[in-house]
Amino acid sequence: MPKFTIPTEEYMRKGHSACPGCGTPLALRYALKALGPRTILNFPAGCGGVIQGVWPFFALKVPVVDNAFECTAAVANGIRAGFDVTGMKDAYVVGWSGDGGTVDIGIQALSATVDRNADIIYVMLDNEAYMNTGIQRSGCTPIGAWTTTTPVAGDKGWNTTPKKRIMDMMVPNGIVYGATVNVAYPEDFIARFREAKDIKGTKFMHVLAPCTPGWRIDPKQSIEIARLATQTGTFPLYKVERGKYSLTKEIKKRKPMEEYLKLQGRFRHLPMEALQEIQEQVDAEYAMLLKKVKDTNE
Amino acid sequence: MIDVMTANYAAAHAARLARVGVIAAYPITPQSSISEKLAEMDVKGELHGKYILVESEHSAMSLLIGASYTGARTFTATSSHGLALMHEMLFWAVGARRPVVMAIASRAMGPPWNIWGDHMDVISERDTGWLQFFCENNQETLDTILMAYRISEDRSVMLPSMAIEDGFILSHTYEAVDLPSQDEVDDFLPPFNPEWKVDFDDPRRFGGMTMPEWWSEFRVRIAIDNENSRKKIVEVDKEFERKFGRSYGGLIEFYNCDDADVALVLAGSAVGTAKHISDKMREKGKKVGVVKIKSLRPFPADELKKLNDMVPVVGVFDRSYTFGYGGALFSEVKNGMYVPGGGLLMKDYVGGLGGKDFTPKNMEFVFEDLLRMRKEGKVDRMVEWINIKDGTGRW
Numbered sequence: 001m002p003k004f005t006i007p008t009e010e011y012m013r014k015g016h017s018a019c020p021g022c023g024t025p026l027a028l029r030y031a032l033k034a035l036g037p038r039t040i041l042n043f044p045a046g047c048g049g050v051i052q053g054v055w056p057f058f059a060l061k062v063p064v065v066d067n068a069f070e071c072t073a074a075v076a077n078g079i080r081a082g083f084d085v086t087g088m089k090d091a092y093v094v095g096w097s098g099d100g101g102t103v104d105i106g107i108q109a110l111s112a113t114v115d116r117n118a119d120i121i122y123v124m125l126d127n128e129a130y131m132n133t134g135i136q137r138s139g140c141t142p143i144g145a146w147t148t149t150t151p152v153a154g155d156k157g158w159n160t161t162p163k164k165r166i167m168d169m170m171v172p173n174g175i176v177y178g179a180t181v182n183v184a185y186p187e188d189f190i191a192r193f194r195e196a197k198d199i200k201g202t203k204f205m206h207v208l209a210p211c212t213p214g215w216r217i218d219p220k221q222s223i224e225i226a227r228l229a230t231q232t233g234t235f236p237l238y239k240v241e242r243g244k245y246s247l248t249k250e251i252k253k254r255k256p257m258e259e260y261l262k263l264q265g266r267f268r269h270l271p272m273e274a275l276q277e278i279q280e281q282v283d284a285e286y287a288m289l290l291k292k293v294k295d296t297n298e
Numbered sequence: 299m300i301d302v303m304t305a306n307y308a309a310a311h312a313a314r315l316a317r318v319g320v321i322a323a324y325p326i327t328p329q330s331s332i333s334e335k336l337a338e339m340d341v342k343g344e345l346h347g348k349y350i351l352v353e354s355e356h357s358a359m360s361l362l363i364g365a366s367y368t369g370a371r372t373f374t375a376t377s378s379h380g381l382a383l384m385h386e387m388l389f390w391a392v393g394a395r396r397p398v399v400m401a402i403a404s405r406a407m408g409p410p411w412n413i414w415g416d417h418m419d420v421i422s423e424r425d426t427g428w429l430q431f432f433c434e435n436n437q438e439t440l441d442t443i444l445m446a447y448r449i450s451e452d453r454s455v456m457l458p459s460m461a462i463e464d465g466f467i468l469s470h471t472y473e474a475v476d477l478p479s480q481d482e483v484d485d486f487l488p489p490f491n492p493e494w495k496v497d498f499d500d501p502r503r504f505g506g507m508t509m510p511e512w513w514s515e516f517r518v519r520i521a522i523d524n525e526n527s528r529k530k531i532v533e534v535d536k537e538f539e540r541k542f543g544r545s546y547g548g549l550i551e552f553y554n555c556d557d558a559d560v561a562l563v564l565a566g567s568a569v570g571t572a573k574h575i576s577d578k579m580r581e582k583g584k585k586v587g588v589v590k591i592k593s594l595r596p597f598p599a600d601e602l603k604k605l606n607d608m609v610p611v612v613g614v615f616d617r618s619y620t621f622g623y624g625g626a627l628f629s630e631v632k633n634g635m636y637v638p639g640g641g642l643l644m645k646d647y648v649g650g651l652g653g654k655d656f657t658p659k660n661m662e663f664v665f666e667d668l669l670r671m672r673k674e675g676k677v678d679r680m681v682e683w684i685n686i687k688d689g690t691g692r693w
Contacts (some may be wrong), residue, residue, distance in 0.1 A: 050507060074364070082369065
C-alpha cells in the first residue's frame, strides 16, 4: 500500500468551470482537504466563486456565502460573530479573495479585521492580476508583466509598479499566523493550512496559483511554472508565527528568473536589461526575507 | 416605565430590548450617540450579543450580512455619508434576503459640509429594496425598531428595514419615552428563526452567480415579498397596539382629514408640527388635514388615492430635493395619487434642508397657501422653496 500524505477526501465536485491548468481549483481542494467539512467559505466577485458553477449548480460540498468585492474580511468576521452568538462551534471560517480583492479594494476591511483579530483564515488567491474580469493589472501584478491595462507597444508599456508586499503589511498589522503556499507544493500547502486552522485569531494565507490565459502559458506547464516561482525565489515559501519568520521550503540554489519568465507569454516582450533588473530585485527581496528569518529567530 | 431620552438613545434601547445578536457600527454625526450608548450598554453587560467596532459603514453592513446568514439578529445605525457609503451593501442585504434592521439619524449630503437633518440620505436609497419607516418622535423611533424586526424577519417578507429619525431634531432632543420591559418585548418579538441559514449538514451556497434565465425570477420574489410586507406592517402595527397601546396606522396616518378643505402630505418630525398647526387652525374654522407617510417603502399609494375624493387641494412638504425634477416625496405622492381624470391641485413645498428651522409659522404659511389655492381654484406654481434668503426657488 502506498502511503498517502494528502487526504483522499474531496470537497469539490467534478464539473466545475475552471480553465484547464487553472491553479484555483487545486488551491480550493487542498485547503478543504486540510480544513474538512465544517468549513464555510465566503467569496467576493472573482474566479474562486465563479468556477463553482452558476445557480442552481454548486461544485463545493461545504457552505458558501458570496459577498461584494471589497468586504471579504468583514463578511468572514460577521460569519464568525454570528457563529459565536448562535452557538456554532468547531467551524472554520475562510474568507477567500483574489489578489486585487485583497491588496487593492479589500485592504481596508482586511486590515481592520486583523486589528480585531477575528478568528478567521483569510486566503489571498494570488494569480497576479484581475483575471476574472479579463486580465487587468492589480496591486499584485509583478513588474514587467503584460496585462490588458498595461499593454505593450514595442519596448514600453508593461507594468512598472512593484508587486505589493502584502505579507510585510500583514505581519506588523498583527496577524497571528501567515504563510505563503503554492499549488505546486501540495503537501506543504496542506501542512500550512493544518497549522493555521486551530490557531485563534486572524490567519493570512498567501496562495500562488497560475492563471493560464492571464499568464499566457501552456496549461500543461502550469504546475512547472508555479514550481519555478518558488525555485527562483520570486515566490519563496515561508511562514510567520507571531512575528517569527521561517522558510518552509529551503531552496539551496535558486534558479535564474529567466527560466521562470521565458515560459510565460506575459513577459515575452521584456528586453534583456529588464530581465536583469527583475533578477536583481528578486535577489534583493530574497535577501531581505533571509534577513527577516535570521533577525526574528535570534 | 417613562424615561426621558433622545431618539438616538431610544434606538439603542430598542436594539437592546430586541436582544440583537450582532451589532456593528461606525461613528457619524448625528448617529454617533446610538453607537456610544450601545457601547455603554455593552460594557455594563446589558446587551445580549456581540458589539463590533468596524472601520467603515460599508464593513458594518457587510459584517452584519455575514452574521445574519448564521441566524443572528443584527443591528446598525448610520447617517448621511455613512449611508451613502453603504449603498452597495444595501442592495446586497436585499438580494441576500437578510433582515438587518438599521436606525438612521437622517442628515444632509455634502458638500458643503452639513451635519444637520434632512431626508436626502434616505430618499436616495428608495430603490434598494429596504423597507423605510419614518418616525415622528422618539417614542415612535423605539417602537418602529421593535416592529421592524417583526416585519423584516417574517418569512413572508425577509427584507431589511430602516427606522428613520430626523437628525438633531429627534436624534438629540430629549422627550418622554415609555420604555417597555424586557418581558413585554420578549412577548411581542420572538427570536429570529429564518427558514434558511448556514448549515454544515446541508451545505448550500448563498448569493452565487445567476444567469439572465433565472435572474428575474429572483428579483420578482423580492418585489412580491416587498408587496407582502404591506399586510405584515398593518398586522404588526395592530398587534403592537394591543400589546403596548400605541399605533402608527401601519403605512400611513390621516389626521384631521375627514372633512378637510386642503391636506398636507409629509414625513418625519415635521408631522408633529403639522398636526399641531392643523389643530390650531381648526379652532379658527380652517379645515386643514395632515397625511403622514409612515412607510416610504413600501409606498402607500392605494391609501393615498383616497385623498382624491377627500380634498381638492394637496400640498407636499419635502425635506429633500431631487435636482432636475422636484421634491422626491412630491413626485412619489403625485404618482401614488394618480387616477385617470383626477385633476387634483398639487403643490410642492421644499424646506427644512440641512437643519434649517421649519417653524410652526412656516407650517401655517403652507396651510394658508393651500387654502388660498383652493379658493382661487388653481395652483400658482409647482415648487416653492421655503425661507430662501433671496426669495428664489419658485417655479
